[in-house]
Amino acid sequence: MSDHLTPRFHIRPPRGFLNDPNGPVQVGGTTHLYFQNRPTLDMASPVQWGHATSTDLVRWQLHRPAMVSTPDGPDRDGVYSGNTVIDTDGNVRAFYSGHVRELPFQSVLTAVSTDGGASFGAPELAVADPAPEEGVLMFRDPFVWHDGERWQMVVGSERAGQVAAVRRYDSDDLTDWTYRGEWMHRRRSLTTDGHDTGSGWECPQVVTVDGIDSVLVAAWAQTFLSGRVLVLDDAPGGVDHPYPVDHGTSFYAPSIMRDSPAGPLVFGWLKETIETDEWAERGWAGVISLPRVLSRGDDGTLRSAPLPAVDVLRAGDAQDADGALLDTTCFELELPMTSATTRLCFGAGEEVVITVDLEADTVTLDHDGASLDHRAHRGVVTAPDALAGSTRPWAARVFVDGSVIEVFTAAGRALTARVYPTTPPPWKVQSVVGARLWHLR
Structure with missing residues (x-):
């Protein structure tokens, strides 16, 4: 590994x-x-x-x-x-x-x-x-x-x-x-x-x-x-x-x-x-x-x-997430309260897709294409009632730590997955205006 x-x-x-x-x-x-x-x-x-x-x-x-x-x-x-x-x-x-x-x-x-x-x-x-x-x-x-x-x-x-x-x-x-x-x-x-x-x-x-x-x-x-x-x-x-x-x-x-x-x-x-x-x-x-x-x-x-207290892991100030190149496998994303798709692009044919849908009131984590390793399990999971009623300015916080992804939605739903991309960094984030990124230490 x-x-x-x-x-x-x-x-x-x-x-x-x-x-x-x-x-x-x-x-x-x-x-x-x-x-x-x-x-x-x-x-x-x-x-x-x-x-x-x-x-x-x-x-x-x-x-x-x-x-x-x-x-x-x-x-x-x-x-x-x-x-x-x-x-x-x-x-x-x-x-x-x-x-x-x-x-x-x-x-x-x-x-x-x-x-x-x-x-x-x-x-x-x-x-x-x-x-x-x-x-x-x-x-x-x-x-x-x-x-x-x-x-x-x-x-x-x-x-x-x-x-x-x-x-x-x-x-x-x-x-x-x-x-x-x-x-x-x-x-x-x-x-x-x-x-x-x-x-x-x-x-x-x-x-x-x-x-x-x-x-x-x-x-x-x-x-x-x-x-x-x-x-x-x-x-x-x-x-x-x-x-x-x-x-x-x-x-x-x-x-x-x-x-x-x-x-x-x-x-x-x-x-x-x-x-x-x-x-x-x-x-x-x-x-x-x-x-x-x-x-x-x-x-x-x-x-x-x-x-x-998990905020103490942040190494420095936030940066714009869209288009960011990552030389680390430990980071946090904060996705804005808008319907949009965010992609964590690991390499050719390997990505995780996170979709915020305000109308449906859902957040979806798709790791079907996260790894080219045939031994890795796959899945697409959705949290219902994920956003409505929240006063938070963000829709989801995403913590990535090596093979771990933990997603927390604004209304208190959680989605957790293990992913195994074969490609090491640099990784790329494709998101929307307002998405923020922190390196974690």
Whole structure:
């Protein structure tokens, strides 16, 4: 893999396989973010919790893994997804899924860090696995939070008949948990927008915005081409009308930070969308998205926007984007509030097309022609309700970082893709008057 596709400001270990982000938590003025990681591309090796920290949520420092599997322990084949909280003793406590290959479920485990989140101690069982008579087929990925009165926990699941569900527990002390039944469930189907709701829900995350609880779930199935992160609002009709948190092709496995200086945030795993034989050529796969600030639109749906602090990545003043020649693969575009098409021209036969349509109230990201590499997946994705009602002077902000493209629309829709042009810079931008460009560092 050519170096021009290596992301510079997204979290990515120098080698190995990265997937789900886990448990962002603030300790003092430092945010700790964990993530599923294999130190090599050997997918049989146990997953561990990688670890990164930041004081501004933009620039990150990688550290040694914070948690690895315990030989002969309940996580001996992998430390899988979960989250962290600050317990009553002021310690960082993790809740996560422990993988043992021969067992039917990934049991919910807990472990405590007494060094401020740098490492975690021995795992203990947090809640019992589902009983056989419940007909549960999949059970994993706890998320714990305090609702102001008690500790709450949700766990993703699938039960017989392709019914995806979120199971709920509560506790007074983070030790003794009581099962309170299924909070939400839905039989596998297609939404009105054609999204597969999944036979199971993994990585459930709960965030409270404007007094409404939203549950983000990763729609999962054994037979899936591409899962989506769906939002289930705890309001009438919320489960009947799930909607995507990202309209692109790569955002999966959400991780919520319920409280931050900027408000509630979500991180996601930006999956590779190129065949696995290409991964071996570069020695790594997977990155973490930019943190996204969550809010509600006028219609009550959850919206997202780039963290304001991301502006510190800009190297100097803006320049006119139309006709710009780029000698870098890390840049930001700001597209004006006008119907127009912008092209990122990588080389002969390789381009990404972004279309703003004010009349249709859409923004479209077309990466069908982004790469001549036959191993690269393709797609054309559109965000609806993307512009109307916004008072922003721009229609979309586009962040490009090597193989990563994240698009945020003025009304809070997001579209994410991974692209793999074979041509290194210089690249060219074709846009309209008013489009602006920043190099990022």
